[in-house]
Amino acid sequence: ELQLVESGGGLVQAGGSLRLSCVASGFTFDDFAIGWFRQAPGKEREGVSCISSSDSRPYYADSVKGRFTVSSDNAKNTVYLQMNSLKPEDTAVYYCASVVAVSACPKTAWAMMPAYDLWGRGTRVAVSS
Numbered sequence: 001e002l003q004l005v006e007s008g009g010g011l012v013q014a015g016g017s018l019r020l021s022c023v024a025s026g027f028t029f030d031d032f033a034i035g036w037f038r039q040a041p042g043k044e045r046e047g048v049s050c051i052s053s054s055d056s057r058p059y060y061a062d063s064v065k066g067r068f069t070v071s072s073d074n075a076k077n078t079v080y081l082q083m084n085s086l087k088p089e090d091t092a093v094y095y096c097a098s099v100v101a102v103s104a105c106p107k108t109a110w111a112m113m114p115a116y117d118l119w120g121r122g123t124r125v126a127v128s129s
Contacts, residue, residue: 047111
């Protein structure tokens with residue numbers, strides 16, 4: 001069964017850090033494209049980052065550039081999202097998503113939900129001011 005499971009969310013003060021994990025099962029990381037999305041209360045889900053096995057560098061939303069870093073550990077079938085200098089506006093449920101059997105992030109659609117076909121259930125991040 002193909003599955004993505006997120007973890008690492010929690011409550012943190014503004015300026016703090018968290019590292020989210022996304023563990024994939026049912027498929028290998030030989031070829032992968034994993035995106036991170038977030039959905040704040042009352043808002044639409046938005047793309048945060050995308051990393052793949054073939055892109056030379058990850059993609060980031062402007063709102064998180066310089067603060068968030070995405071990485072992968074192929075041996076563990078895991079993608080991480082290191083979040084530093086967190087702000088209250090980063091409060092959201094964070095989801096990872098995959099484009100199954102594809103080795104590159106969708107070039108112009110990496111931040112669009114329809115580009116992904118497998119989703120985790122999310123992990124909640126709350127940043128207090």
